[in-house]
Amino acid sequence: MAWEGNLWVKLNRPLTDEEKRRQLRHDVPASETPRDNFSVFSMNDVFLESTNALFRMRGMLTYGCLFLFPLTSYMLYGQVHDMTHVPESVPRDATLTAVMVGMGVILIGIVVLFLATLWGFLQENFTWTRTPIRFNRETRMIYAYRGAGAKGVIAVPWDKAFFFVEKRRKEPISRVTPYLIRCHVLDANNNVVQSFSVGSTVSTLLDETTPTGRDIVKGVSDQFEYIRQYMERGPSVLPVPDLVPTQVSLANSMRIWGRTDKAILAERNFFTTLLVLALSPFTYFTALLHYIGQRTSRQPVWPPEVERECEQTRLAEPVRA
Structure with missing residues (x-):
């Protein structure tokens, strides 16, 4: 077993039938609507840097x-x-x-x-401000910063990485079921030796077999399709992402934690609006804890060889938040 944020990941084992059934293939479209879903730190013609699934939940623990x-x-x-x-x-x-x-x-x-x-x-304080994942489309390599089972940076070829939609256990208090993109690194015998999450978690109160629940869970496939099209076709075919801020500030933590609430309020539904307003003290307090956790932590630094591989060769510096 290995620990990633607040998720236990079992290693040194074969793939399960559930993982195989939920596989996201790099050579098959996962969705017709690629969306970043606020999961991209930076993107240019050489690499895309993504959040892991726990970045936006920092502060909860x-x-x-x-x-x-x-x-x-x-x-x-x-x-x-x-x-x-x-x-x-x-x-x-x-x-x-x-x-x-x-x-x-x-x-x-x-x-x-x-x-x-x-x-x-x-786990959320006096550690790293974030655990990013880089997708280098020129070398077709993926680099994950200190994921589960790794003492350093995980490196795996894009074509050999095993992606799938991971369904987590229902949360005991909120009763929502989280879904996320997970990438397993496999050995020659197809055993899981390392693992890391990618993108943003989506959660639903409804079962994924229902139309609404299925539409919500589809957001995970949309995220993977965004990455897949970037790796296969480049950034020019994709919508410009809403970049996740990397600068540590209280305003940015508030923006990260309040983004979902703003989207719900924009729907102008009476009951959901009432729920958001009732939970707003919790949201803002957790955003404060998110900021404190980042302020007490240090920024991740990629190894020199990874930085060299990700140097710009065709465009200017990447756009960063």
């Missing part, structure tokens, strides 16, 4: 940790205090020993939960 940290701290303090301040009136016999052993087991559980909370906090 910190949000949960902020609630767990004081709770686990209080539990830890209380448990240690109770174990070290046994009243003198309590007999020092086998019963007390059994109680102390039980309390020790509980203490270990609390310590594990406390450390897990700190670990989760560090």
Whole structure:
């Protein structure tokens, strides 16, 4: 198993039937409507740099940790205090020993939960501002910055990468089902040795077998088709992307987190508008955590050999947000 943001990815195994069924082929159109869906950092005639699926969700894990940290701290303090301040009136016999052993087991559980909370906090803070993926159409190579199972940059040929639509488990609170593009790197025996996500996650409350749910999930295929057409035909055939900002600022974090809300408000639906307004404090607070996480982190730097391969040969510098 390997960890990517807040996703567990199982490695060193064959492809599953579900992954094979959901495969996105580089030589077959995935959609008739290629869309970037706010997942492109920069694009030029040589390379396209994309977000990973968790970039826009940054701040969510910190949000949960902020609630767990004081709770686990209080539990830890209380448990240690109770174990070290046994009243003198309590007999020092086998019963007390059994109680102390039980309390020790509980203490270990609390310590594990406390450390897990700190670990989760560090997944979005004091790390990288982003984990980009580069698609080089001249060398037909893909470079993924520190994805699951990799100690450094993952490099895989475009023609050998295994892409598919990944369906994640339904989220317990919101009850939505997330879908995203995942790329597996396979060895000579077609076993998964490395993996990384690409683009933006789409989520739906409806099953993908329903017309509305199917239309929402189709957004993942639209994203892949945008990348596929870029690699096969170049940027001139594609709509100009709405670039994701790479500069760290509170305004950019607000823009990233508030983009979906603005789109919903533009539909002028009474019930969805009411829901967006009710959740707006949560949205803006999480955007603040997104900004703090980026501010405490450092920008990723591609290895020199990757930068050399991605140097411009035909156009000026890429447009960046």
